[in-house]
Amino acid sequence: MTDTLIHQAQAHARGREVLLHEPAGGDPDKLTLVKARGSLVWDEAGKEYIDCTAQAWSNNLGANDPRVIEAAIEQTRRITHARPTFHTPALLELAELLVSIAPDGLDRVGFTLHGSMAVEMALKLALRNRPDARHVAVLHDAYHGRSITTMAASWPHPGNAFGVLQPQFLRLPRPDLYRPRPGLTADQDTEMTLRIVRDILTKGTEGPVAALIYEPIQGNGGHNGFSARWHHGIREICDELGIMLIIDEVQTGLGRTGSMWASDHYGIEPDVLVFGKGVGGGFPLAGVLAKNRFAAFLPGDDQLTFGQFPISVAAGLAAVRAIIDDGLCDRAAAHGEYATERLREMQTRHPLIGDVRSPGLMVSIELVRDRVTKEPATTEAHAVFELAQERGVIFGESRYAGLGNLIKVKPPLDISRDHLATALDVLDEVLTEVEKTAGTRTGELS
Ligand SMILES: Cc1ncc(COP(=O)(O)O)c(C=O)c1O
Structure with a gap:
């Protein structure tokens, strides 16, 4: 040496x-990562991995796409930093582009660098438009970030040390499609939960509720999805009570679910949509899209020194163009169908797989020790993660969130079919191995 x-x-x-x-x-x-290309990463020992995490589900466009890198280098040569009291050409072009692909009616846009700060921007917009409000509502098992405020808007943080600086959010129950409340079908659970939500928002609060924020599919909270009936029911309640509906698409946006936005996929009509992660093509970028009818921010309401960082914005412009040009929404939908079909087939052979979730490349399996009791197979999930990583595939896990028993398959949307197939082959192999040691009981598929 x-x-x-x-x-x-x-x-x-x-x-x-x-x-x-x-x-x-x-x-x-x-691992210490030294290189990334598309859906592959390499560690410092030179070992190659298929990255089914897209680095916190952010590289919707594969890592280090040459169009994004060139745009970032070009921007770096021209001007790296401009405070938010100035525009840059890329900022204006990205603003125009995002509004043109936003769900109907979202025709204003604001930028920042992190999903957490974008959620805070949405919350500020809600309060700016409802200054007499006393509450903001969130759902059980939500995840909206790690700033002090967005931690409070998320599930109760274990051993929370930050409460003295945190606002109280109104936490509303959510339906559970896989574990509906005892005695109820998933549809009945959704109906019942909508009624409880309406009751809390009308009878359970002192003073107006400024906003209700939720993820169309709860990502970090356990890939908890909702039915179309839930999304429409919540829209109706918000309309009736004059509550701003904020949809947090930091994780589900930019093609991840097989549509540009999960809101398009489920026909949700947000008042404000929060985006992040995939928008920056691997550079930090996030923001909100909002309806024109809301009063905009006043000077000083939401200005951060690097909030419109030109290099991120230029990279983001190239990334969003590439997601559109390469048809990545359709690719995600097709890959998602393939992965889901293969996982459903594996489910007939692997008793550990309790549930298979999608759409698009928002794919996961929930591991259970028993399909009847649905006891979470948490240690088994971690063993699957570790064995797969040894064999060169990095899956997402849910060690810090939800029940801790998910394996997530969320690679870049432009992963090749061969790499996706290899990743699923490895998953199949390691499930067999973990089942041998875990001695899982079989049960009926629900
Ligand atoms: C739905 C959702 N909202 C907000 C955030 C926070 O984003 P960031 O980590 O960029 O602050 C995340 C991150 O995982 C997320 O999944």
């Missing part, structure tokens, strides 16, 4: 120990 390599290795080891976000002494399981 040369001196430079020795110094580098020592710096990496020290770096692992001092990172504030790691357990003391470092996380030995964490």
Whole structure:
């Protein structure tokens, strides 16, 4: 080893120990990534992986797409930073493009760099338009981010240390399509939950509710979907009570579900839509789309130094154009159908698979120890994740959220069919192995 390599290795080891976000002494399981292309990533030992996480479901367009990289380099040469009191050409072009592909009626757009800050922007817009409001409503098992406010808008954080600085959100129950309340079908659970939500919003609050925010499919909370009836029912309640409906599409937007927006897929009519992740083509970018009828922000309401970071915006412009030009919504829909079909077939052979979820490439399986009791197979899910990673496929897991028993298959939307097939083959193999040791009981498919 040369001196430079020795110094580098020592710096990496020290770096692992001092990172504030790691357990003391470092996380030995964490890979150090050195390269990414499309749906592949490589670690520092040169090992190649198929990345079925798209890096926190953000690389909807595969990693390091040359069009995005060129746009970012070109922007870097011209101007890297412009504070929000100035425009840049890419900012104006991306604003125009996003409004042109937004669900009907969303004809204003604001930018920031993180999904959490975009959710906060949406909440500010709601309160700016309803200054007398006393509440904002969220759903059980929601995830809206990790800023102090958006943590409060998400599921109760385990061992929450931040409460002193957090607002109280009105947490509303949600229906559960896989585990409906005892004695109810999924449809009946949805009807009942809509009635409870209406009761809480009319009789359970002091003062007006400014907004209700929810994810069309709850991502980090466990890939919990909703029926079309739920989405329409919530729209009706919001209309009746004058509540702004904010749809958080940070995870579901930009083609992930096989449509540009999950709102298009389910026919949801948001007043405000929050986007993030896939919009930046791998660069930090997020924002909101809103109906014109809402009063815009006043100067100073929502200005962050790097909120419209030109390099992110230029990368985002190239990424959104590429998602459209490459027909990635259709690719996601077709890949999703293929993956779902294969997983359903695996479900007939693997008792661990309790449920298969989609649409598009928002794919996951829920692992259970028993299909009747639906007991979450949490340790088994982690074993599947670890074995697959050893074999060169990184799946998403839900270690910190929901029931902790999901395996997520959410690669870039332009993954090749071969890579997707290989990833699913590996999943099949490791499920067989984990089932051998776990001794899972079989049960009827529900
Ligand atoms: C639905 C949803 N909203 C908001 C966020 C927060 O985004 P960020 O991590 O970019 O702040 C996330 C991130 O996972 C998300 O899934």
